[in-house]
């Protein structure tokens with residue numbers, strides 16, 4: 001069989017994960033332009049993509065660096081030739097630190113920390129192989145996940161990194177994950193600015209102690225607008241804005257939904273139809289998906305291999321195909337092994353999703 005590239009999407013069987021590249025272009029160009037205008041860097045979170053073909057596509061459109069949630073994602077990026085990588089997470093334990101140190105020998109690798117013992121072990125791992133790891137101290141600006149308290153607590157860690165051979169102190173991360181989906185914009189903005197004040201205050205404190213702070217990074221798709229405009233921030237780190245989902249689209253309508261699952265109607269009765277994609281193809285951890293372009297239809301339930309949709313449209317037939325937009329793009333990418341890049345109804349790229357199903 002020849003390559004399907006250039007052929008219409010309807011030659012594909014279902015369910016099939018699709019990425020509309022015109023929508024990706026529009027989302028990316030919007031954010032790149034805003035970041036350029038505001039003088040901050042855009043680092044794209046690869047946990048939303050997990051697909052190096054798509055990451056390379058973004059790199060060719062102007063993205064310089066990527067964020068990874070886990071080491072395996074960082075390794076996938078470096079293996080694909082994308083060599084400016086920041087693991088925005090704690091990397092802990094001898095086995096992972098050895099992988100981190102080895103990766104730092106092949107690429108520009110940064111990681112974040114919030115623990116003195118972890119820093120000491122990271123330094124030893126880097127020295128062992130002669131690499132240098134860039135390190136950011138994570139500051140908890142309200143998410144209550146990882147990170148040290150804003151202010152004084154970050155300083156001893158910054159000093160320790162600064163004086164540890166094999167490590168290079170790069171700066172600070174403060175991620176406001178608890179705010180991303182807040183529907184009330186005024187509340188989201190107000191809380192975001194409060195957190196940024198704490199983060200940039202911590203930057204000032206470290207600089208006052210004589211340690212240069214090169215990078216202060218944070219924000220996501222829900223808060224990009226305020227984080228990128230805040231004096232003292234140097235970088236934003238969103239991921240979902242690239243392909244989006246219906247939950248994020250409700251709070252950030254400026255980004256279009258590029259990700260969908262093409263599915264076939266396999267059963268039909270008055271008032272409902274059933275599609276051949278369920279919870280094994282569409283993540284429902286952030287809510288119920290929608291059927292693209294059919295606001296009058298309601299997805300009632302996802303079972304493992306079926307989506308049951310309420311619809312009064314009598315013209316729907318078994319064999320019809322629709323596209324489902326999931327409520328959580330990152331978790332949906334993690335369910336699939338490959339995706340298809342489409343443009344104006346034609347297949348443009350076939351990409352493996354190398355980091356899907358990996359948690360290490």
Ligand SMILES: Cc1ncc(COP(=O)(O)O)c(C=O)c1O
Pocket residue numbers: 045048088175177180218219220221222237238239240241330
């Ligand atoms: C550390 C970190 N930075 C940034 C993000 C932003 O991602 P998104 O734009 O998909 O909300 C996340 C999301 O989980 C994250 O964990």
